Amino acid sequence: MKSLIDTFKKLDDFWSILLFVIIVVFFTWLFSRIIRFLLLKILSRKNNKRQRDYSTTSLKFMMNSVMFFASIIAFFVIIFSVPVFRAKATLIFSGAGILAAIIGFAAQAAISNLIAGAFIVIFKPFRVGDFIRLDDLRVGIVDDITLRHTVINNFENKRLIIPNSIISTESVLNHTIDDSKVLTFNNFMIGVYADIDLARKIIQEETRKLKYIIDNPESKISKDKNNIDVRVISTENHRIHLRAYIWMNDAFEEYRNRAILNESVHKRFIAEGIDMPVDFHRIVKN
Template structure:
């Protein structure tokens, strides 16, 4: 073997063992930086809309770098023939370990994936008033990749895993507009004056400090009432009226609704509007049986 052949073999091994791996790592480094910058911009924007600290999602950027460099190492092992056999054994063992860890951490990963979906789709933000299914309701205090913290109306903190939230129907009262329409339903007797009852409900609603006029200019021009009261149904012993009353915030709306129940009831009592209650007729059959027995004895 001459010197030229040795130099060619040496150069080829230099390219194979040093140059190619170095280029692969450089490409991986550049790709990691680009993807981290894109992800950082996205997470920062999403976190500002969610009103949460973007540093809570730093692990996403680290995960991107980890995946890219792992793939780069796999490519390097596959490129160098002498390392290929060791690489197969190494990554096979790592795959088994990853499968065991993944199975053991299935619930944790499910919460993380659900947290990522919250970051992407933004169904609620910190400070939003939400209902989760039919069970929990309150104000969102914090959002992490594992769980969401809700402060309910009793000032208690409810920590709910994100995987559970992703499976529930979420009612967000403040996602785009804080204004809320409260339905105030009152029942009056069939003998009561319906027009008087409607007027009382409208007056009491418009007098409440939390009430707002939500009419458009077109509604005002058409003479649409500030508070619309409709007869919505007939009950067994009542006529059911529903007033639509607007407030600036769901919390104000709830307080207003409770106050209106009281003030309207007091006005109804004062104006002679009856709120009916069910009547029941009770028949004592024992007395009839006893009278029938006594009558039979006397006839004998």
């Protein structure tokens, strides 16, 4: 053991340097695996408790990047521990600087993705588990944030892989960043001779049957789901546009509830004889 320590103190021949490098690489790999395992255990505990907070995003980013940063540290340990490398450190780093400039020019996108990923974790425009929308096609739940890209799980259970440099410059609609409550606009069309009061009553009754519905958080009316606002948005030559303003306490259920409500209201309109819109111009044309 003492002779091994003395050998590492000298590091003046090829085999001692090689053995030292192997040991450093091994312990770097082992350290990164242990850290990843511990972070994974913490994340699993949070997932089991259904906790979603900013620390989850930071932990996942750290888990994805621990090997990268550990490798950089290991590189400097080897350079400054081996006398022959240390003596030529100036030459190595001057050459590395030129090499880094060449690689940096050729890999601008990769570097910008890495920096953008760090900025996302630091400034937190969204976090792992958030429901975000970039446009009509890129919408879903943030599944992971790596050094290079952000993974979004859409509602078809498909993963959207978006480079960090792109998503960091996009306008992101975050449904759940501070508050999971959302106001949904639910539009209904009825005929110009329809009973508006009856149509409003049907919409309100069907809305109260839904889950996750709450009263307007800013309203002074008691929280009994009775404050469902249905307004006439416009009247045209063949239809009346009604809009129901519905508050929900879970943004993830918005699409499902809207589909259920559209179906149930349409069936009630048919059953109770609500006049439905007819496009007279299309009838005449046909």
